[in-house]
Amino acid sequence: MPTLRPMHPLRTLQELCESNYRKLRRLIPNLAAIDDEAVACQGECPALHLKLLDRAPYTLLLELSYCFRPDDADPSFEPALLLRVYLDARMVEVIADYERPQLRFDRPVDREVLEHKWQMNYFLDKWLDHCLQRGYRFAAAGDQPEPTTVNV
Secondary structure, three states: OOOOOOOOOOOOHHHHHHHHHHHHHHHOOOHHHOOOEEEEOOOOOOEEEEEEEEEOOOEEEEEEEEEEOOOOOOOEEEEEEEEEEEOOOOEEEEEEOOOOOOOOOOOOOOHHHHHHHHHHHHHHHHHHHHHHHHOOOOOOOOOOOOOOEEEO
């Protein structure tokens, strides 16, 4: 597997997860009050789907993905990132994606595991930038939805 060489090699995984939290908060302004599912549409771009899979006092487990071919009998949801949101620490980390299962930690964390986590979170960082630049936003229940947001 090729090794990703970041543009900012001194950026730590923690800084990346903190940055992803700030960006996710811009995408979902009322993060702690999100519905079970929501869809954000932006013009001709693919619909951005959000699913709340689990809610605990200090964490959320979310799935974030684009929906391609929504009118097909078998729509495609990619990249289908599984995200753990730490509300108290103000961090977001990618737990798994559509290609790779969730990492198992039955062995000591080594360089390979950290590189994998860094790559997945770096991808999230760039994808959130893209979504924000395109104007995607999610509204929570009770919020006045923006014209581009549909709550499911």
